[in-house]
Amino acid sequence: MFGRTVRDSGSLLGVEIASGAVRLLQLERRPRGLALRGWGIEPLPPGALADGRVVAHEVVAEAIGRARQRSGTSVREAVLAVPSAAVIQHAVAMPSGLDDEEIDERLRDEAEQFIPFSVEEAALDYRVVPGTPGMLNVAFTACRQEWLDSLERVMDLAGLRARIVDIDSHAWQRVLARQAPGVSAVLLLEADAWVFHGFRVDGGLLFSERRVPMEPRLESLVEFVDLCLLREPGAMPDRLWLAGAQAGWEGLAEQLQWHLGITTRTFDPLAGLLLPQRDDDVLEQAAPLLGVAYGLALRGYN
Secondary structure, X not given: OEOOOOOOOOOOXXXXXXXXXXXXXXXXXXXXXXXXXXXXXXEOOOOOEEOOXXXXXXXXXXXXXXXXXXXXXXXXXXXXXXXXXXXXXEEEEEEOOOOHHHHHHHHHHHHOOOOOOOHHHEEEEEEEEOOOOOEEEEEEEEEEHXXXXXXXXXXXXXXXXXXXXXXXXXXXXXXXXXXXXXXXXXXXXXXXXXXXXXXXXXXXXEEEEEEOOOOOOHHHHHHHHHHHHHHOHHHOOOEEEXXXXXXXXXXXXXXXXXXXXXXXXXXXXXXXXXXXXXXXXXXXXXXXXXXXXXXHHHHHHO
């Protein structure tokens, strides 16, 4: 389930379980392109998540149910995300000619040196990419199995099925590839944390960085973004996109642009979608919060 590509998935419900809210979105294909079928946002009380992982399963499941009811969707198969901070991604070289069972066995041995916890506690997924002649390049992704177990429990309680578990940065990759290709970065501003995702010109992820701010001041935010930009000085983004619950702070984009010298805008992930004409103002305000849910829903249309 973790990170698998599903062919011809059709319409799937993108579900983001964030620190302060559940956000979900469904797409549908129309002759003129992809359309927004339904969406919903439901707040979560403090303590529902701990370090991004669900701990109050019944509370979160009930919130998903309310958001789903508000969205009007009947889809029960969902795509969810694990935070990139909880995921380890590496590549290892192996001799060609190995079958799947041999790759899996070798991968568990190799992965131990990269994973900061027991490989027995890990959920591992991998794909084989082209390598040097006579060798396989095996790119693997790992997280603690408890993350997936927690999400599955929530889905069961909500009466849904977790069809795919993805990574939040991958969801952003899909959205940016459709709407803002090039060297860019997303600054996700939630009530309890800031997350910076930096992307290469080909859309690949450079890195993700998370910080829990002691106090949500502009000076602290500028310092955080500066440190992220200095991490990859040769890949300065053309644009910085703001998203999340705090992205709409009045004047924030302009102030960050002045301090950083980078074009900074509040990101509308739904631009380019066919949108319902009702509730235009409500949807416009909610759009910066729906980027991950939209990117997850796109998994149904790979």
